[in-house]
Amino acid sequence: MSDARLAILSKVRQAQIRAYIPEAKSGLPARLAYPALDPGALRFRLLEEFALLGVEAFVEASEADVRRRLSGLIDGKSVLSWDPDHLPYGAGDCLTGAKTVFGSDSRDEQGQAEIGLTGCENAIAETGTLAVTSGPGRPRAASLMPITHVVLIRASDILLGMGEYFRKTRETADRGNVPLPYVVFITGPSRTADIELSLTLGVHGPGRVIAILGP
Amino acid sequence: MSRFLDRVETALQDEELKGALGRATDRLASRRSASLDSLEDSDMIRDMARRAKMGLLTDLAGNLETFEKNLINNGVQVHWAEDGKAANRIVVEIAKARDCKRAVKSKSMATEETHLNHDLLEAGLEVLETDLGEYIVQLAGTTPSHIILPIIHMTKESIGEVMHRKIHVPYTSDPEKLAKIARAKLREAFLSADIGITGANFGVIDSGAVVLVSNEGNARLVTTLPRVHVVLMGIEKLVPNLDDLDLMIKILGRSATGQKITTYTSIVPGPRREGETDGCEEMHVILLDNGRSRILGGPIAEILGCIRCGACLNACPVYKNIGGHAYGDTYPGPVGAIVTPGIRGIKGWKSLPDASSLCGACRDVCPVRLDIPRMLLELRKHAVEEADVPWTLRAGLWGFGMIASRPWLYRTAARLGGIAARLMAPDGWIKKLPGLAGGWTRSRDMKAPAPKSFQRMFRDRHV
Amino acid sequence: MTHPKTVQLFHTCIINEVYPEVGMSVVNILERLGIEVRVPASQTCCGQPAFNAGFHADARKVARHTLDLLSATEGPIVVPSGSCGDMITHQYEMLFHGDSRGQGGEPAYLAKARAVSHRCYEFSVFLVDVLGITDLGARLGSNAMKAAYHPSCHLLRGLGAKTQPRALLAGVQGLECADVKDQEECCGFGGMFSVKNAAISGAMLENKLRNLEASGASTVVSCDMGCLMHMQGGLRRKGSKLEVKHISQVLEAGFK
Incomplete structure (x- = not known):
């Protein structure tokens, strides 16, 4: 490739022979272990973290309850949503009550939406984090542009730590010999403390995150 | 008297700086320690993170080649830049060749280091910083004074004043209102921008992916809306794999702001894929040397493990008294006192390693346990050998x-x-x-x- | 380690020239504990001033002298200073190590430095960790006081001794330890730093003295005379009534 590439690599190669790099502490594990927790404990932990982050959470017992809750939140509103077949719990049916735009609509229309509706690949209990991947029918803008983000979480998708998510994703990618998906880990509403450390929500991303936990 | 000592005198007489800085650093320091205390095995996790960072330096060249290969497999175009000027030239060329006119940026120390904005403006591009703090820095025409909180030196009153004067909005000192004004202004810019520029918090070698963290979400917008995304990253900003990334994420947010994790962590493995409706169409990664290979070849190689969390700034009694601008370059505080002479050369910068009582507070809080006092001593020795000493x-x-x-x-x-x-x-x-x-x-x-x-x-x- | 019968005292240059009475307090305490104190007469300074300024060749001259004379002795070496103790324990190794491939290093002195390092103890660490003593029987009686402990940076973070001095002070009857804001923050001394960067050092000192005065203590106690000399000079300039004492002076005062 370029001259710069060769020049840099050769300088680095020369340098790393001479580099003073302190030795690592011995006796450390190869990687972190994540203990297996039962689903109830995981959900409890997740809800605890949501509360600390200011994520509004609803726990629903059945698929019908999830849909009812969702309709209550989005009816009559403009919603930028994932394509219906990517939403769990048949939640796509609820979109009839809202003015809905999708990833395929124009950016201006997307920009007008009041609510973004997505599912998530996993929720990370340890930190109250949502792992939201994107792909066809799952636009990144849905969890990003509207001021409110509603996310649907399946009980079986709750993991303890991010490391577990990474291992699962790595294995899937290696098995299929495909690249990793684009993923964003979302932990609470968009925030800034740039001005005198005073906390302000919703500076660029959503200022409100609402999680519906289904069965 | 040296220029550094002049800047110090100015800073020490600045009452606004003293008030704003002292309050903010104290709160950040106590949040940091509380949040690390609540992390189980935090000592072990820090040791493991250090191992990962130090380990990859032993064969940085090989790791860079693997990273490059995996990026290319993911459809990313990779560029190499020996210095800041070269990096900026590459960005300008990419923008011109794709007919890009408006650039949006998310906070990046690497682009501050290369003075990218200056070169982009000179080439006729519009550039807008989108991190709230950086946006205000840009409006005010100054430079950031902290790695994490660019306007830690300003009060809300003077921020309100800058926004009033520069974008003609009614004066307010209410942080919430100021943030709302910025959101509206910047959202317009995002929608019309055609090129997004970011740094990288990490490059994951085995995944060919770039990792970006932000609390505001501007880094997400920068990588989601414009059709071209350019990443400018130092050659040292790598982690071997996702397991190691897990360690870094666990310590970065806690050390920086006391959050268990930063609000948004994006893993960007290349441009948008078939069938996707957002994300950039083209992604470029520029790997920047700018003195890093020279650092690697000497006794301060360890500093290349820095994850730019800013904890050492908040702990440093010198930084707390003089603020970031006194350090005279992109990187302030203890880390800056090492990185700046490292990338710019010891001549002209020997005052920085001298400006430390060697109290070791930085070493105590460093999440990857960099022995900053040791490196300051090495640089002092280097200064005696190489630079003019009275x-x-x-x-x-x-x-x-x-x-x-x-x-x-x-x-x-x-x-x-x-x-x-x-x-x-x-x-x-x-x-x-x-x-x-x-x-x-x-x-x-x-x-x-x-x-x-x-x-x-x-x-x-x-x- | 078995209870040593003899120790070598590396008294440090500041104590020898400026605060000789502190050295005597250290000797008095050790002798009262039945330990013979030997003071190698040809000792000078550990060399830290030159080392910290980056003048390694000059620092090596002094360090070689110190290592030669300490190597010729036996038994534990007690240093009534965290800073000089840290220099001998940790920085000598860096001084003689050379680069990553050992070039420019001095293997013979590196070996001496490592051997001496293992014998070297700061005074409070020696009392608590080696002798296992936290209560020396000090009783302040009618001189009861409120003291502010200042953990010196090189003792606290360099040698990692956080608890030992506090344990010793807790054993002094009639001594109340004051809470000090930002207690573990540097006083701004830093050797040459206080001269080369006098303005920053002065600002750090000012913060420290303000916090110490606000603590309501009448005395600042520390294990390092360098820091105490710095704070004492600042207190005197301000006209403050706050006194400074080495930990040995407090421990000794009670059982005189």
């Missing part, structure tokens, strides 16, 4: 070495010095010392040596 100091310490290695000479010199000092100070206290030593008596008295040394007292008792 001959008085050189002669003084030569004299010290000569005398203190000869006990009889040492005792004679101490006795004579003691007599002279007691003549200057009949009451036992010297109020004003001459020459370089006058620094001491600027704010303190100097106790004169005792008439009878400890050794003589001891001998008198024990013989």
